[in-house]
Amino acid sequence: MSLIKKDKNRTPAQVVVQDVVKIKKGERVLIIANPATSEIAQDLYSASCEIGGQTTLMFQPDKTSFDNANPEVLAALASRPDVYFSISNIKLGKDPQATANPYVTEDGQKFTHIADYLMDGLKVMRGAWTPGITVDMMNRTAAIDYKELQSRCARLDELFKNAVSVHVKAPAGTDLIIPINGRALMFDDGDFSKPGTGGNIPAGEVFISPVVGGSQLKSADGKVLEQQSDGCEGVIVYDGSMTFSDGDSIIETPITCKVEKGYVTDISGGAEARRLLKTVLEAELRPFVLEKEGKLPQGQAAVYKKNARNIGELGIGLNPAATITGNMLEDEKAFHTCHFAIGENYDNDAPSLIHLDGVVRDPTITLTYADGTSRTILQDGSLQLE
Structure with a gap:
């Protein structure tokens, strides 16, 4: 083609x-x-x-x-x-x-x-x-209405302002609380025209790094608060597609990840779950080899091992031309989905050898604000931006 x-x-x-x-x-x-x-x-x-x-x-x-x-x-x-x-x-x-x-x-x-x-x-x-x-993906998803995409991203940015946590639920069993206090929403909105900007083609998502478990919480103006974050808590059930060290695949048997204090503690399911666990285990062990070879600073291997199980991203797909095909570049941009990454985040405070995206279908996503109010931005996968 x-x-x-x-x-x-x-x-x-x-x-x-x-x-x-x-x-x-x-x-x-x-x-x-x-x-x-x-x-x-x-x-x-x-x-x-x-x-x-x-x-x-x-x-x-x-x-x-x-x-x-x-x-x-x-x-x-x-x-x-x-x-x-x-x-x-x-x-x-x-x-x-x-x-x-x-x-x-x-x-x-x-x-x-x-x-x-x-x-x-x-x-x-x-x-x-x-x-x-x-x-095929380039032909279907690259020449979209970028002004419309940028408008959706800007609206979501408004809604995420002053939010302190996100609750994601989905029909397959995902039920996760995500602390985001002090974090900023990032865009893959197709406007990469200024130095320091960039993203994927196909474009079409917003994403945010959850506060790392055990780290200090910060207010929106950057001031350190007294309490520490316990990190993400709950369960992720990946039922769309998943990234592994050697490529991406559509998920046939859902992958269930139990998350405690910001980190994945258990991975279960079928063949895809075993493939994910193999990648995570490799990302835990390889840093010690690199450290021994002088390719990582001393003491950094333990940090990389820990963050191989970190929840590094929550993203929301916004490209109307994208569908779930088993290719994460497109899958994470699809409407009616969100995705969670295991491993490194985008705020540079959780380094890891991996960043493994996994897609969840038809999520309901609710923001909670500092004043205790809440706002649902996706309901069963459908955007609620009005």
Whole structure:
């Protein structure tokens, strides 16, 4: 299948280059791909060159959650392009030097990958990443109404303001309380036009990092409160799809995860549950090997082991063209779903070797505010934004 023209005779790649990342003439653009994603990468290359971008296209082998990116790829990122695209069949790959010696910003934030450091830390780069992208997915989900998506994200941002916790329930059995006091809602809204912004193609979600179990709670203005967070409490039943170290799959037998004080304490179900547990166990054990080899700072392995079971994200799908296909890049954007990640979070206070997304169908999501009031934003999977 080849890329098709949509949206007034533009290809999806042209829509992404012109409307999402908004490449300008003369900007340096780096595209990193695998042989399996060459068609999409080459279309983005052509679309970028048409605009006048100074574009470089690189290929490396497929990378799993535990593999390192090729040194040449990391060196190219270190050259600080204005825009980067990671068009990966699975993952971009880790940054072993930054894992061993993280980049640190002036305000003390630590980053274990050069791409994250340049985009989220220094905010000198912008871009998009597409782990698991296919031509079919690009054709169906990339050329959407981004203004409408951005409007939904902005409305949800308003509703999340001053919320201290989230309650998620779903028909398959999910029932989880999530502390979010002091956390900010983040967007994958398809506006990656400013330095320091970026997200997925397909775009279409909002997401937030739960407060880590045992950490200090902070108020909305950043002041540390006296009490500590006990973390997420309850049960997650994944019944949509799940990410594993070697790829994604639709779930045939639901995976039940018991969560206590912010961490997964038990994983049960069928073959998918055993596959998830295998990935989590590997993420618990491998840091000690890396620490012994000098690839992690001393004492960091225990932190990575602990966070391999952390609940690192709650996300809500907002792309009307996305469906559950067994490919997490699309699945987590689907309407009528939410997703929870096990492992690393997006607030840089729970480092881990993994970030495993899993989809829950038809959730009811209720926000509770500091004044004790509440607001339901999804009812049985349907948005309640009016």
